[in-house]
Amino acid sequence: MPKLAANLTMMFTELPFADRFAAAGAAGFKGIECLAPYELPIETFxxxxxxSGARMVLFNCPPGNWAAGDRGMAADPERVAEFRASxxxxxxxxxxxxxxRLHVMSGLVRPGEDRARxxxxxxxxxxxxxxxxxSLDVDLLIEPINSRVDMPRYLVDRTDLAMEIIGRVGSAKVRLQYDIYHMQIMEGDLLRSIERLLPHIGHIQLADNPGRNExxxxxxxYAHILPALDRLGYDGWVGCEYRxxxxxxxxxGWAKDFI
Known part of the structure; x- marks a missing residue:
């Protein structure tokens, strides 16, 4: 049975961020993820x-100034020192x-810049x-994010590019974050894709399409996909990154059999 993690950046937004943890635990979630916890002091976090009684399974490295349009900075040649400090x-x-698990967002390629660089x-x-x-019990994840709807100009928008990058890094610490919603938009053929990439997948996320809702x-x-994850042998977390x-x-209601 897939293990569901509540994404507190998108879920329980009826509450202040610090109060969403307890709400997720009370709803039955045993795992929690979020975009970024940095608005809370470490001890408050x-x-x-x-x-909450749950465990934190994933969050992102600092993505830069989200309000100003940043969507990560790890690939920006002009922000190497900033990324490494963050x-x-x-x-x-x-x-x-x-x-x-830490998700390392690549960022949005500025118009006219060299993607290869x-x-x-x-x-x-x-x-x-x-x-x-x-030497730590921490994996780094890279996630293909759709560039058609949600993040135009996002550098890593397809699984083949993600796998090329993982291969070039050459570290078992770097794994794939597979978001079903994003890959439905960009590639489709979801179960064959998940099966092919499963040895490299460190985390899965979900939302429906269109709308990015539950x-x-x-x-x-999802009535077919979620049970299929068990059949394929995926034993990791599935983050509910939906609005x-x-x-x-x-x-x-859709999650009653899983939490």
Missing amino acids: KAALEG FDAALAYAAAVDCP WIDTYVANLAYAADRVA PGTGEIN PAGETLAGL
């Missing part, structure tokens, strides 16, 4: 998680709550980060 914060937060920078920064976590609101057949169509608890 740790206390909120402990109060990685210290990611490690400090991960250590405080024993989080075993951005890819080279991403590889170098991932290699640096992999060395930093070599399963059952769109075209993706509830209404109130969060009212939209959890």
